[in-house]
Amino acid sequence: MKHLIVPVFAVSAALALSQPLSTEEFSTLDREVAGLMDAWVTVSNSGSSETAGVFAAGTAALRAEAALETALHRNTEELPPEVRNSWIRYLKSSADCIRVFRQAFGSSNTSSLEDVLLASFAKWETCGREFLESVQSTR
Numbered sequence: 001m002k003h004l005i006v007p008v009f010a011v012s013a014a015l016a017l018s019q020p021l022s023t024e025e026f027s028t029l030d031r032e033v034a035g036l037m038d039a040w041v042t043v044s045n046s047g048s049s050e051t052a053g054v055f056a057a058g059t060a061a062l063r064a065e066a067a068l069e070t071a072l073h074r075n076t077e078e079l080p081p082e083v084r085n086s087w088i089r090y091l092k093s094s095a096d097c098i099r100v101f102r103q104a105f106g107s108s109n110t111s112s113l114e115d116v117l118l119a120s121f122a123k124w125e126t127c128g129r130e131f132l133e134s135v136q137s138t139r
Contacts, residue, residue, distance in 0.1 A: 021074040021087065025067075030128060032067040033094050035060045036101045037121055043105070044114075057105050064098050086127070086134040093127040096120050 039060035043053040071091060076084045100120040104113035 019074060020078060021071075021076050025071040025074055026090075026131070029064075029067040029071045029091075029094055032060070032064040033097050033124060036064050036097060040101065040104070040117065057101075061098060061102055061105070064094070064101075068094055068098065080134075080138045083131070083134045083138055086131040090124075090127040090131045093120070093124040097124045 039053075039057040043057050046053045068091065071094075076087060079087065097117075097120050100113070100117050104117045107113055
C-alpha cells in the first residue's frame, strides 16, 4: 500500500504545479492571513491562557500556512512581469505575517512583539493592494 501513496502524491503535486494562479488562491490566502489578525485580537482581548483562544489561533495559523503552500505551488509563468513580481512580494509578506504571528503567539512577552506583528500586517496589506493594482493595470 505504501507504494501507491508515493505515485499518487507525486502526480497530485505535479498537477498542482501545472495549474495557473487564479483569483481563488489570492482570495483564500488573503482571507486566511487576515484571520491571523482576527485571532490575535481575540486572544489579546480574552487572554492567551483561554483554551478556545489558543485553539482558534493555532487553527488560524495552520489554515494560513496551508493557503500559502497552495499559492506557492501555482504557475505564474504566464503572468506579466510586474504582476508576477507583486505576487512574489505578496507571498513573502504573507509568509512574514505567519512567521511573526507564530513568534508573537509563542512568546511569553507578547506586548514586545505586538508592534512587529502590526508592522508585518501593515506591509502585507500594502503588498496585497499593490498586487491588485498591478493586476488591474494589465487589463
